[in-house]
Amino acid sequence: MPKTLPAVPFEGANENLSATTAPQDVSREDAATFDVLRKMREDILCCVLKPDQRLKFGELRQRYDTSVGTLREALSHLVSEGLARTEAGRGFQVAPISLADFLDLSELRVYLETKTLADAIRHGTDAWEAEIVSSYFLLSKLAAPRPDDPLSVKQEWGKRHKRYHDALVATCRSPWSLHYRSELFDQARRYHWLTMIHSRLHRRNEHLEIRDAVLARDSDLACSLLEQHIRTTVEQAVSDVPGLIRGNARALRPAGRRKS
Amino acid sequence: MPKTLPAVPFEGANENLSATTAPQDVSREDAATFDVLRKMREDILCCVLKPDQRLKFGELRQRYDTSVGTLREALSHLVSEGLARTEAGRGFQVAPISLADFLDLSELRVYLETKTLADAIRHGTDAWEAEIVSSYFLLSKLAAPRPDDPLSVKQEWGKRHKRYHDALVATCRSPWSLHYRSELFDQARRYHWLTMIHSRLHRRNEHLEIRDAVLARDSDLACSLLEQHIRTTVEQAVSDVPGLIRGNARALRPAGRRKS
């Protein structure tokens, strides 16, 4: 019984973007603050800053070479995005991870990814196709990272992977859906990182299959493949790193932790 | 896991969600900063701070009686929530509103509200029912606000309205869905405010109907009613305040604005 609301009046596809209210996908914000924010986010996503790790200003100030105020602002952002938490007077810490959380966010991801992809296909343009081809090409040049690859290789793969998935949905007309999709994609990256570290499982080339279905404008197939893609990743993470995720990711926790 | 229902009284404690990763629904954060954040959010939601209005630190500092750093942190949060925007070196401003945005966010709301409601009904408890009854009662004591009601009356109604809708979905097991639902609900409040200001339309008691369907655990009916509830509000806003929303809400814009 899902009716659709009156279609969004489209005077200009471009104008649509500028008049949008959905949260800014922090792109070129306050130079300095943004820079710190971006670095910290990347560090959390790559588990350089580990789940539950306490984020002390002293250390952070040294690591990112900036002042407390700037750090506070960046941390504020991260809290809103769900990558950090804070408690009055007790500072900040990296958001925890858990199997339950991964399952929950993946479920919502399936909906948002397929919804945005379907809409993107509906409104796809030549430029959109070109960026998909291009970003897929860049992704395919890099083999899926192995556990013993250096951090920088993994990070580069992560970047290209994100760029490819962003490209797929780029022409979706719903800014809010896109925004939340992007946030959840980043969240999932933390868990994918675990898989990259520990897994040696071989997967068939799902990105290629998705690309072709999308370029063929076969919305149903593309969405189905994308859904599978997400679910397979979940299953792989759950079975590959059971000790880590199931056991509340103890191995990833910061070293010296005492529990009362 | 001790499961306390987030039966949030007016400003009461909120001890729930311990193992969850989804973003903190800023409940009792950094005392001072949080206080400012809450006030600013309320002011934006009630259009005391108008869409597109520039937020100068000088004025804000006076209005909220706090320092620049604290303001910056609060504004940071608001940007993440989509209630404000910022551009490097050019400060902050209240997020714009537009018909397209309202339609877009409402569409996503339909999905999230019904999804969370269905799950909440599935896992409903006695305490959940009690809070629904209680919050509905409080809401029903206040007639829907009229355009000429004082601000405080409208705000009180807004609070009770939110509390009621929060109560409906409180037992939903998906923290991420709940989080986004809550953010979009707040976003919608900005548009509802316009309706409250300008509309005199009479609507039948939808909140009562929803309450009864929910208490009867009739998930399909409840979701259907809730969907209607949202869509009706959209249609009402679109038809009632066409000049405002369609015309990019000119009347709500801050007074002295020059465009180059």
Next chain:
DNA sequence: CCATTCAATATTTTCGAAAGTTTCGAAAAT
């Protein structure tokens, strides 16, 4: 008359230090 330059003003951004909390551990008390 319009466009451009440049200095004065207004505003934002960054920083370090003061003020306020919490945590930790040793000493005293049970």
Next chain:
DNA sequence: ATTTTCGAAACTTTCGAAAATATTGAATGG
């Protein structure tokens, strides 16, 4: 031996001023 108390150390939070940047408006040249 265990708990409680208390003070010092560690850390967080808040603030206002200095530095950096944008905006305004008047003066200049085409």
